[in-house]
Amino acid sequence: MAIINTYHLSKIYNPDTVPVHALRDVSLEFEEGEFTTVKGPSGSGKTTLLNMIGGLDVPTEGYVEIEGTRITDMKESKLIKFRLNNIGFVFQAYNLIPVFTAYENVSFIMLLQKREKSEMKQRAEELLTAVGLKDKFHSRPKELSGGEQQRVAVARSLASRPKFILADEPTANLDTKSAMNLLDLMETMNREEKVTFIFSTHDQRVIDRARRVITMVDGAIQSDEKTSG
Amino acid sequence: MLLTISWRNIWRHPGRSGVLIGSIIAGVWAGVMISALTNGLLEQRFNNMIDTQLTHLQVHHPEFLTERESQMFIPGAQSILDELNRDPRVFSATGRTLVDGMVQSPLTTAGVQIRGFSDKTERKTTTFHENITEGVFPGDGIRNPILIGEELSEKIKTEIGNRVVLTFQDIDNELTSASFTVSGTFKTSSAPYDEANVFVRSKDLSGLMADSTIYHEIAVMLVQEEIADSLAIELNGSFDGIHAETWYELSPELRYLTDFGSSMTLYVMIVIMLALAFGILNTMLMAIFERMKELGMLMSVGMSKMRVFFMIMIEAVILSFTGAATGMAVAWGSVMLLAENGLDLSGVGGDSLAEFGYEAIIYPVVTQGDFVTTAVLVVTTAILAAIYPAIKALRMNPGEIIRQ
Numbered sequence: 001m002a003i004i005n006t007y008h009l010s011k012i013y014n015p016d017t018v019p020v021h022a023l024r025d026v027s028l029e030f031e032e033g034e035f036t037t038v039k040g041p042s043g044s045g046k047t048t049l050l051n052m053i054g055g056l057d058v059p060t061e062g063y064v065e066i067e068g069t070r071i072t073d074m075k076e077s078k079l080i081k082f083r084l085n086n087i088g089f090v091f092q093a094y095n096l097i098p099v100f101t102a103y104e105n106v107s108f109i110m111l112l113q114k115r116e117k118s119e120m121k122q123r124a125e126e127l128l129t130a131v132g133l134k135d136k137f138h139s140r141p142k143e144l145s146g147g148e149q150q151r152v153a154v155a156r157s158l159a160s161r162p163k164f165i166l167a168d169e170p171t172a173n174l175d176t177k178s179a180m181n182l183l184d185l186m187e188t189m190n191r192e193e194k195v196t197f198i199f200s201t202h203d204q205r206v207i208d209r210a211r212r213v214i215t216m217v218d219g220a221i222q223s224d225e226k227t228s229g
Numbered sequence: 230m231l232l233t234i235s236w237r238n239i240w241r242h243p244g245r246s247g248v249l250i251g252s253i254i255a256g257v258w259a260g261v262m263i264s265a266l267t268n269g270l271l272e273q274r275f276n277n278m279i280d281t282q283l284t285h286l287q288v289h290h291p292e293f294l295t296e297r298e299s300q301m302f303i304p305g306a307q308s309i310l311d312e313l314n315r316d317p318r319v320f321s322a323t324g325r326t327l328v329d330g331m332v333q334s335p336l337t338t339a340g341v342q343i344r345g346f347s348d349k350t351e352r353k354t355t356t357f358h359e360n361i362t363e364g365v366f367p368g369d370g371i372r373n374p375i376l377i378g379e380e381l382s383e384k385i386k387t388e389i390g391n392r393v394v395l396t397f398q399d400i401d402n403e404l405t406s407a408s409f410t411v412s413g414t415f416k417t418s419s420a421p422y423d424e425a426n427v428f429v430r431s432k433d434l435s436g437l438m439a440d441s442t443i444y445h446e447i448a449v450m451l452v453q454e455e456i457a458d459s460l461a462i463e464l465n466g467s468f469d470g471i472h473a474e475t476w477y478e479l480s481p482e483l484r485y486l487t488d489f490g491s492s493m494t495l496y497v498m499i500v501i502m503l504a505l506a507f508g509i510l511n512t513m514l515m516a517i518f519e520r521m522k523e524l525g526m527l528m529s530v531g532m533s534k535m536r537v538f539f540m541i542m543i544e545a546v547i548l549s550f551t552g553a554a555t556g557m558a559v560a561w562g563s564v565m566l567l568a569e570n571g572l573d574l575s576g577v578g579g580d581s582l583a584e585f586g587y588e589a590i591i592y593p594v595v596t597q598g599d600f601v602t603t604a605v606l607v608v609t610t611a612i613l614a615a616i617y618p619a620i621k622a623l624r625m626n627p628g629e630i631i632r633q
Contacts (some may be wrong), residue, residue: 056529056628077533084531095526099237111230112531160531 004030009062022048037210045219046200088165094149103137127155147178156196164196234544253552265593273492288447291472300400306444323350324444330397334385345434366415375409378423461480507613513618525630545615553607
């Protein structure tokens with residue numbers, strides 16, 4: 001069953017000055033439980049596509065539906081709430097809250113969701129343990145390595161029990177070992193918790209693990225292939 | 230949650246936050262101190278004027294203050310004094326005989342206002358006797374004693390024990406002269422006053438001006454200053470041929486001075502608050518530009534713009550409140566320190582203040598209201614100054630920031 005649909009998405013930046021076509025007529029469908037990579041060279045429109053799916057940017061043409069809800073028409077306040085409860089984000093630069101510990105970074109999202117304190121505690125501990133950071137609950141981001149920070153970011157993205165996770169170049173700043181560990185972790189989450197992952201990347205290590213690879217060039221879909229992962 | 234994140238954000242850069250808090254402390258301290266010293270200066274001036282001579286309320290012949298004629302004395306002054314002394318709202322009342330004249334020493338003469346006091350009631354009504362620096366007044370066994378200001382004493386080259394001649398008009402407009410013996414000198418905080426006034430006994434002066442005791446002025450000190458207005462109305466309605474006036478009618482400049490002091494303090498506070506506002510604005514803008522990605526992330530993952538707005542506002546309020554509370558504590562300590570001995574400006578030209586009727590040692594006066602006003606001003610300034618950076622943060626497009 002498709003949980004995400006994009007219909008003829010186009011995005012033109014600076015339409016009045018120097019128009020840049022970031023997306024050209026992109027129509028895609030994502031099924032629940034997918035482990036998908038959107039690949040392509042820099043400037044091919046990968047991040048723009050993920051931002052559209054995540055409701056962080058609005059298309060010039062076309063629209064995005066998540067489980068039948070057209071998010072491109074939503075008011076900003078509703079969209080923020082929608083993102084909170086339905087979408088998890090993993091960013092290239094981790095983007096953790098530096099003044100919070102790993103535990104607080106993970107539980108912060110649940111706090112925004114106004115979850116019960118006991119549930120919050122249990123989930124945050126479970127997730128941090130699952131990402132292998134049982135001993136780092138009270139460490140702040142600056143006390144963690146890049147790989148560990150990205151693990152906290154993954155745990156944070158899962159904390160809200162989202163329908164899917166958008167990961168923008170999650171391994172770009174990681175060494176091989178950390179990247180492989182992170183991919184193992186996300187694969188496990190995908191397999192065991194049935195979490196849908198959509199990556200944007202040009203990292204071959206990620207592409208090799210994906211079960212679906214979408215290739216973009218100059219804002220358009222060049223190919224969309226199912227692989228063995 | 231917002232409180233925790235805001236508090237920790239502040240201490241992300243302890244140096245920067247410390248400098249801002251330090252500047253708030255300095256601003257609040259300066260504001261409170263300026264306010265306290267201005268209050269002190271004005272209160273001293275006010276008390277000097279009210280306690281030493283003006284009193285809360287005075288009664289005169291309706292035209293005396295404009296014409297200053299000897300024959301314009303208060304008709305039936307003693308019955309008014311008796312009435313006032315029976316009134317429980319009145320702390321004390323005293324009669325004064327006043328006339329303009331000349332004082333003549335063997336060397337020179339000077340124009341003065343001759344003020345005839347009833348020693349016993351004057352001492353109860355005013356604190357003028359505390360200004361006597363040398364000698365006594367009236368002095369036992371001295372015939373026609375006179376108290377003169379130190380300034381005048383130097384001007385007419387006379388000393389205690391010397392004789393001077395006072396010349397003035399009696400109630401029949403006849404020139405009268407009499408010899409008086411300098412029994413003491415006085416010094417108030419106003420040098421011009423000391424040079425232009427001499428004090429004699431009311432009965433001596435009355436005896437030279439008329440056949441009986443006459444008073445040109447009744448000075449009334451009240452238990453509560455606030456009732457001066459209503460009592461003046463009562464007196465004007467009860468007695469004919471008199472005009473009772475409150476201190477602020479008699480000395481509007483004193484009232485203007487009090488108002489001016491409050492206004493000046495307010496203007497100074499506004500300047501301090503403006504400087505504070507720019508400091509907060511600058512710090513909050515820096516904090517926001519530096520945390521663009523983080524704020525973008527917060528909005529991306531589902532933190533509402535309203536929460537982001539409040540987070541920034543809370544940061545500004547905590548910063549300013551920490552600074553304001555510390556600043557007020559420091560200011561309170563400084564005021565307490567100066568309360569005992571005052572701030573002595575005599576070494577830095579403060580003596581010249583006496584030329585304008587002020588004292589060289591200022592005792593700061595600070596009220597709870599001053600602290601509350603300062604706190605409210607600081608927090609309001611912080612909130613206003615933080616609105617622009619907070620709105621700036623709200624206008625961010627999270628997708629664009631993340632992409633950058």
